[in-house]
Structures are given as structure tokens and as C-alpha cells.
Amino acid sequence: MSFLSAEFGIDLGTANTVVCRRDGVVLINEPSVMLVSLGADGSRKPILVGHQARELTGRTPVGMATMRPIRDGVVTDLQSTKGFVAAVIRQVTHRPWERFRPRAICGVPAGATALERQALVEALEEGGIGHADLLPEPIAGAVGCGIDPLEPRAHMVVDVGGGTAEVTAFCFGGILSSSSCRIAGDEMTAALNQYLRQEHHLIVGELTAEDVKIRLRAAHDTTEPIVVEGRDVFSGKPRMQTLDPDEAALA
Structure with a gap:
């Protein structure tokens, strides 16, 4: 160093x-996630990053935005x-x-x-x-x-992130074969959000949909329902919806 x-x-x-x-x-x-101040000239000045910025997603003041x-x-x-x-x-x-x-x-x-x-x-x-x-x-x-990637035997890694999903085989530190697609965690969150809106007429924010996805992943071996809080599509009033884990898997 x-x-x-x-x-x-x-x-x-x-x-x-x-x-x-x-x-x-x-x-x-x-x-x-980053909270930025929007300038009149189109500039974006970073204000907050990380958890503090993410908590403001969907409720930023005028002149600011999360990205x-x-x-x-x-x-x-x-x-x-x-x-x-x-x-x-x-x-x-x-x-x-x-x-x-x-x-x-x-x-x-x-x-x-x-x-x-x-x-x-x-x-x-x-x-x-x-x-x-x-x-x-x-x-x-x-x-x-x-895992030692320099080992003289092949290994396979499956990496599912927020934006990409990749399956890679490697040996001696070099990649033997790799397949990648840009459908991953974010698309799962969007699909769950759309499912709640279409099937249960419930509007939820990005953070709520992400939280539900994480809770479903943690509860995949159980049959206990998950309660989701959101806003009714027709009345606009707050409402809770019970979601069955098996049902959510189909979303």
C-alpha cells in the first residue's frame, strides 16, 4: 500500500x-440512492446519499429529487x-x-x-x-x-443483483463462460408493484414494494400471510391488504 x-x-x-x-x-x-438539488440550469448538486436519501424517495421537497x-x-x-x-x-x-x-x-x-x-x-x-x-x-x-478463483478447477457463481443477473463459470482466474441478463431485483419489485395495483387495487410506493419483496424472500419457507399497507386505487384512502406468499410468487 x-x-x-x-x-x-x-x-x-x-x-x-x-x-x-x-x-x-x-x-x-x-x-x-442520491438526493440532489435541481438547479435552474439543469445542474444537480448532491445533498445526501445512502439511507438518508432513500428514505426521502417519493416525498422530496420542491427543487430536489432522489435518483x-x-x-x-x-x-x-x-x-x-x-x-x-x-x-x-x-x-x-x-x-x-x-x-x-x-x-x-x-x-x-x-x-x-x-x-x-x-x-x-x-x-x-x-x-x-x-x-x-x-x-x-x-x-x-x-x-x-x-473461493480461490486461481484454483485449477472450475467454479460457477450465480449473481442476482438489483439490475443484472449473471451466471459465470471460471477457472485459473479467467472466465470460461458467462451469461448475463438485465432482468433482476428491480424488475421483481416493479412486477410486485404492478400485481398489487391490478389484482388488489392497491397503490404502494417503491420502498413499500421493495420491503414486501424482502419480506417474501425471508418467509419463503412459511405459509404466514404478509400484510401490505398502501392506498386504495378507487377511494384514495389508506388500506391494508393481506398477501399470501404463494400468491406473491406468481406476481
């Missing part, structure tokens, strides 16, 4: 962002991602020397294009990272699970 810069491992995910130190200590693990800079596992808005990275780096660096051109290894979907990889590196370096290297997320995930 250089004495003149810090080193981090970064996972800029569609749903969550994780930053750890070289020794594996997790410094931040928060939603990839997710990463979609389908890749950069969709360079300026927003740059601002998000800069805000995250400020949160994890507490000493002046740590902010002097820190180095980072960042995960990237195995199915990302060359242009998407370039955009990610550009966002990282313009956001305050002095030098950024990319590592395929399946390889990073294998290391996190205690």
Missing part, C-alpha cells in the same frame, strides 16, 4: 454500494455517478492523506460492454479516485465467498 494514498474495494451496485478497505473492513454499505446513478449495473448518467462517487469517498475518508489520489478496485458486470467499462472508470476517476481498476463481479463475489 502506498503511504501517499488509500486503497479501497468498491462495489457500485444498482441497489447498494459497498466500500471496503484493503484489509476487508467494510466502511460503507448503503443504498445507491439512482447506476442502472442495470452500469453508469447511465456520468455526471450523477461522478457526484455520487465523490460523496461516497468523502464519507469513507477521514484523514487528509486518504483523499490524495486514492486507488480502487471496482466490480463490473461480466457482461458490460467496453463503453460501459470506460464510463465507469471515468466516473470513478472524475469522482476523486486517483487510479481505478475493474474486476468482474463474479470473480469478486467468489473471493468474498472464500
Whole structure:
């Protein structure tokens, strides 16, 4: 490790962002959500990131908005991602020397294009990272699970994130085969939201739908119903709806 810069491992995910130190200590693990102030010239100034920003989703004051800079596992808005990275780096660096051109290894979907990889590196370096290297997320995930990717035998990793789902086989540190699709956790949340509206005439927000999805995942071995709070489509009044786990699986 250089004495003149810090080193981090970064996972800029569609749903969550994780930053750890070289020794594996997790410094931040928060939603990839940013609250921005909207300027008259179209500029967007970051105000909050992570949990604090996510809690304001759907109820931001005038002149502000919440946004997710990463979609389908890749950069969709360079300026927003740059601002998000800069805000995250400020949160994890507490000493002046740590902010002097820190180095980072960042995960990237195995199915990302060359242009998407370039955009990610550009966002990282313009956001305050002095030098950024990319590592395929399946390889990073294998290391996190205690698997040695350099072993002379093949391993397979299934990674279902918020924006992408990937199945990757690798051996000797190289990818043998990989299949990726951009249908993952976000689409599950959207499908559940639509199901509640169409079948039960219940309107719920993004955060509520996400919470219901997580509760259903945790209760997949039980038959206990889940109570969902929302707003009735016809009356507009608050209402609760009981949702059977088996029924929700069909959504």
C-alpha cells in the first residue's frame, strides 16, 4: 500500500454500494440512492446519499429529487455517478492523506460492454479516485465467498443483483463462460408493484414494494400471510391488504 494514498474495494451496485478497505473492513454499505438539488440550469448538486436519501424517495421537497446513478449495473448518467462517487469517498475518508489520489478496485458486470467499462472508470476517476481498476463481479463475489478463483478447477457463481443477473463459470482466474441478463431485483419489485395495483387495487410506493419483496424472500419457507399497507386505487384512502406468499410468487 502506498503511504501517499488509500486503497479501497468498491462495489457500485444498482441497489447498494459497498466500500471496503484493503484489509476487508467494510466502511460503507448503503443504498445507491442520491438526493440532489435541481438547479435552474439543469445542474444537480448532491445533498445526501445512502439511507438518508432513500428514505426521502417519493416525498422530496420542491427543487430536489432522489435518483439512482447506476442502472442495470452500469453508469447511465456520468455526471450523477461522478457526484455520487465523490460523496461516497468523502464519507469513507477521514484523514487528509486518504483523499490524495486514492486507488480502487471496482466490480463490473461480466457482461458490460467496453463503453460501459470506460464510463465507469471515468466516473470513478472524475469522482476523486486517483487510479481505478475493474474486476468482474463474479470473480469478486467468489473471493468474498472464500473461493480461490486461481484454483485449477472450475467454479460457477450465480449473481442476482438489483439490475443484472449473471451466471459465470471460471477457472485459473479467467472466465470460461458467462451469461448475463438485465432482468433482476428491480424488475421483481416493479412486477410486485404492478400485481398489487391490478389484482388488489392497491397503490404502494417503491420502498413499500421493495420491503414486501424482502419480506417474501425471508418467509419463503412459511405459509404466514404478509400484510401490505398502501392506498386504495378507487377511494384514495389508506388500506391494508393481506398477501399470501404463494400468491406473491406468481406476481
